[in-house]
Amino acid sequence: MLNYDLVVVGGGPAGMAAALQAKEEGVEKIVILERAETLGGILEQCIHTGFGLHYFGEELSGPEYAGRFIAEVEKTDIDVYTDTMVLDVSKDNVxxxxxxRDGLIQIKAIxxxxxxxxxxxxxxxxxxxxxxxxxVxxxxxxxxxxxxxxYMPGKKVVILGSGDIGLIMARRMTLEGAEVKVVCELMPYSGGLKRNIVQCxxxxxxxxxxxxxxxxxxxxxxxxGVTIANVDENLKPIPGTEQYIECDTLLLSVGLIPENELSNGVGIELDRVTGGPVVDEYRETLHKGIFACGNVLQVHDLVDYVTEESKIAGKGAANYIFGKKQDGTFINTKGVNGVRYIVPQRVNIENEEDVKLYFRVGQVYKGAKVVVECDGNILSSKKKVMLAPGEMENVKITPEMLKNMNKNSEITVRIEE
Amino acid sequence: MKYDVAVIGAGVVGSLITRELSKYNIGVALLERANDCAMGATKANSAIVHAGFDAKPGSLKAKLNVRGVELMKVACEELNVPLKNIGAYVVAFSEEEIPHLQELLERGEENGVPGLEIVYRDELVKREPNIGEKAVAALYAPTSSIVCPYELTIAGLENAVTNGAEFLRNCEVKEIRQNGDGFVLITTRGEIEADVVINAAGVHSGKVAEMIGDTSIEIKPRRGDYYLLDKSQGALAFSTIFQCPTKMGKGVLVSPTVDGNLIVGPSAIEHDDGDNVETTAEGLESVYNSAIKSIPAVSLRNAITSFSGNRAHCTADDFIIGSSEKNKKFINVAGIESPGLSSAPAIAEMVAGIVTELIPGIQKKSVFNPNRPAPVRFREMTSTQRAKLVEKNKAYGRIICRCETITEGEIIDAIHAPAGARDVDGVKRRTRAGMGRCQGGFCGSKVVEILARELNVPVNTITKFGGKSDIMYDKTK
Structure with missing residues (x-):
């Protein structure tokens, strides 16, 4: 049995940022376990640009964005196991x-x-x-x-779903000489970023x-070939609108599911909407000492926000390791009226730092207000030009706001048109 | 190429017949038009070893089903194929259906099915807590089991090949010439001579029989759509839950599979093209609507795939097994619909019996190995077993399919096994790589890579399931 202070499962942008932040906070023994041959996660195959605008203030490709973190990891004494699959996380953090190369590895972690x-x-x-x-x-x-x-997986392509990967692949396949005939989207709006619809x-x-x-x-x-059809407001195909399209490839971009098989194995409570664990503002799950960040927690639109979130988790893990993480009084957050979910789902009201609540809306809104309320008091209300399901939003909760709350309080975020 | 016996069709029936014949001192070849065995009805059915109460007493179906249940236990043990005796319920959803259960019980007893009983709602709910509200009673058949049909087929074929039989894939029979005492089969792999031909061509058995002028077999393919649900749903039912059978078959069932998923289906749609396995929205919808009558908690949110298969329904409404009227050395094994899987080991035994009458001097081999070694199943091992295994062979330390925890070593084993995998679906059926929640999204390209490496061919020649099912085309710019 090996011993580490912190085990990070996954060496994509989330895992690397969490590990690096924990290192900066002073955690000594850290290991990253990555199932692919290299660090970087899914960014390694995202060779288009558009990454890093928020975090680095410049436009990078996926491998470039990942590369910056890989270089940082290499400068530290963080251990990295690649091509290594985690089979199980036990209740006592083994x-x-x-x-x-190493066969079966067991690591006891704090x-x-x-x-x-x-x-x-x-x-x-x-x-x-x-x-x-x-x-298909x-x-x-x-x-x-x-x-x-x-290798090209096809020549004549239909894409179902206008999520970002679908949009990116429409352009990529076209640039490689394939004919992309149409992108079909079940919903009356695209689930992807506006810039991707324009550029791709x-x-x-x-x-x-x-x-x-x-x-x-x-x-x-x-x-x-495929048969496509228009759908009505209940998303049911409308008879008579069927159309046959000749193609040799159907690409699906119809949603992402957080990979929480390991979390389920530990018995960690998941949020039914996000598909990820229920966490507090430091991204600690309801299982003590186990944190979650990145797309396993909630599917992000931009990797920049993954990095931001993962640094918070890294800091939280460090505090936990040093015995500094407060127990405190936790209250729930709740998305209502157009807000599908909020991460984190619970907040410690004794927290002394700003807390950002991330959320997504369930439909497109123009000129609507995002209203944050607690115990009948409006904490903030902000008008937004545009709100779309494809884009993550956030609101800030300050320690001053938290001070006025008690153990029965609940923070709600809603959309007002 | 010349053989004593040529078996046409590598479904569960053809494979088990080939295995049975590999016990004798004769040359046997199994001819399959696809790139692998188990590519027809065998890979798309309900995967049930029926107790045997459904078939008409005195019919071949009744006789071979009951005998098949007995032989299945032996075969699965010898071939190391998981067989789970989970029992089955035929549910009545109204008082009016109860006499039907009684009828099935009596028919079952006449067929020699042990342990049948009728249980009423209170008891039924205790045993199957997720059963639908309208269920009033059920016939319980304790000897009903589940088995993976393609695993049984693959294992049977592996064992047959180990014992000297030959497996000829991509070998479609186009024409049969009767040549004095024997046959010449014109195939996509050239001419093959055989003294005895066994027609186990499933939905195409009528067409194959016609090649010798035998027009007695009329197959009416009956398509059935199925849903397969995620393993998290596998415990919604503990036994196989049937509804009262109709003219079109045993109706829609809900059942756990040996791998722990939940299978729901089939529909029953008669059509002409036995190769057409397109599901339809109506078919899938009817399956769902029937299934929630049995188990209301069945939710399509948890569907991981849907598929359809063609039962080789024959107008005679019983199995047709025996020498053709046109030529006694041409043995038809046709109309093998439900309970075909359950009967398969008994069909093999019966057909071998006929063959021994036809070949002079046929004798059992002195050395026949009935056992197929159990494949490595990393996912089922304890940590200690896993550690030992990886120490012995590092390839078992590399997980390729993360949803099902399948290692590179298992995939290499599947490729190099007798009659091993040649395509991605072949690897999937042998190892379960790609059968989980992501349906091969992550591991598909790795499996392609391993197949290409082990078979020493370019990656873009690897197919999904043979033929023109290409996965990759040219290199990118």
């Missing part, structure tokens, strides 16, 4: 992992940071009717084939069809 990221929703979750030929895959899988393996679809003349979905796949061996 992490079991395996790789093909604190654990979970940073496993998320995965894409596959076809099965959508129940698209039809055949099951080759050529998630957009992220296609991205790996193109950007990492260097509009600039290349790729049509985006809202309120439209793929209802069947055709072709016995390789995909030969």
């Amino acid at each position: 992490v079991t992992a395996v790789n093909n 604190a654990v940071v979970l940073a496993m990221g998320c995965r894409e929703r596959p076809r099965g979750a959508l129940s698209i009717a039809g055949s099951r030929p080759a050529g 895959m998630t957009a992220g899988t296609a991205q790996k084939y193109v950007n990492i393996d260097g 679809l509009d600039d290349f003349g790729i049509p985006l069809r809202l309120s439209c979905t793929v209802i069947a796949t055709h072709g016995k061996e390789r995909l030969e």
Whole structure:
């Protein structure tokens, strides 16, 4: 059995930022366990730019953004195990992992940071009717084939879902010579960033069809075509609007699911909306000493916010290791009226630092107000030009606001039109 | 190429027949048009070893089902295939359906099915707490089991090949010439001579029989759509939950699978194209609507995949097993729909019996190894076992499929096994890599890489399931 102060599960942007922050706070023995061959996580295959505008104030590619953190990790004495899969985290913080060099590894940790990221929703979750030929895959899988393996997974492409990966892959496949015929989006709005719709679809003349979905796949061996149809307000296909589109590839960008199998193994309580653990403002889960950050906690729109969040978790883990993390009085946060969820779900009212509450809205709002309320008092109210489900928002709670609260208080965030 | 026996079709029936024949001192080849075994109805059915109460007494279905249940235990033990005896309920949703249960019970007893009993709602709810509100009673069949049909097929074939049988994949029979005392099969892999031909071609068995002028077999493919739910849902039912059977089959069931998922289906749609396995929105919807009658908690939010398969329903409404009227050395094994999987080991035994009558001087081999070694299943091991395994072979330390915890070593084993995997779906069926929640999103390209490396071919020649199911095309710019 090895001993570490902090075990970080996952060496993507979240895991690296958490480990680096903990190191800066003075934690001595830290190890990062990463299942891929290198650190960097999914950023390694995101070779487009647009990363780092908030955090570094410059526009970087995914590998560049990750590279800066990898370089920082290499400067420290943080141990890194790559190509190493964590199999289990026990209730007493023993992490079991395996790789093909060291065999089975068991590590006793004081604190654990979970940073496993998320995965894409596959076809099965959508129940698209039809055949099951080759050529139907998630957009992220296609991205790996193109950007990492260097092979084209198709030539004539339909994309279902206008999440950011779908939009990015529409452009990428086009640049590699494929014909992207259409991007279909079930909802009446896109789930992706506005800038990606402009730069990845509009600039290349790729049509985006809202309120439209793929209802069947055709072709016995390789995909030969799909049937698309418009959907009504209940998201049901409208008979008579069916249209056959010839294609050899269907890329799915229909949502991301935090990978919480390890969290479930420990028995950590998850938020039904985010799919990630319930955490406090330091991203500590309800299991003492286990923290979570990045896309395993909530699916982010920008990696910059992942970094920000993970530094908070790293600091929280350090405080825990040094016995400085306060117990205090925790109250709940709650998203209402258009606010789908809030992370963190609980806040220590004895906290002496600013706390940012992150949230997403359930539909597009123009000119609406974000109102934060507690015990009948409006804590803040701010008008926003635009609020969209694809973009994460946040509001700030100050220690002064927290001072007036008691153990029965609840902070709510809502949208007022 | 010349063989004593050519078996056409590597479904569960063809594979187990081949294994049975590999016990004898004869040359046996199993011809399969696809790139792997278990590619037809075998890979898309309910995966139940039925107790045997459903078939009409005196029918081949009844006889072979009951015998099959007995032989299945032996086969699964020898082949190291998990078989779980979880029992089954046929549920009545109204008082009017109860006489139907009684009828099934009596029919079952006549067929020789042990332990049948009718349980009423209070007892049923105790045993199956998630059962639907309208369930009033159920026929309980304790001998009903579940098995993975393609795993059984793969294991049977591996064992047959180990014992000297040959597996010829991508070998579609196009034409059969009767040549004096024997046959010449014109296939996509050239001419193959055989003294005896066994037609186990599933939905295409009618077409294959026609190749020798036998038009007695009329197959009406019956498509069935299924949902497979995540492992988190596997405990919604403890036994297989049937509804009262209808003319179109056993109806929609809800059942745990041996791997711990929940299977829901099938629909029953008669159509003409036995190769068409497109699910339809209506089919899937009807499956869901029936399933929630049995287990209301079934939720499609937890569906990880949906698929469909064709049962080789035959107008004679019973299995057709025996020599063709056109040529006694041509043995039809046709119309093998439910309870085909349950009967498969008994069908194999029966067919081998017929073959021994046809080949003079046929004898059991002095050395037949009935056992297929259990494949390594890392996910089922304890930490101590895992540590030892990885120490012995480092390839077992590299996890390729994270959802199902499948190691590189297991994938390499699956490729190099007798009649091993040649495509991504072949690896999936042998190891479960790609069968979990992400459905191969992460591990798919790694499996392609390992297949290419182990088979020593370029990565863009690796397919999903043979034929034109290409995964990658040209290199990027």
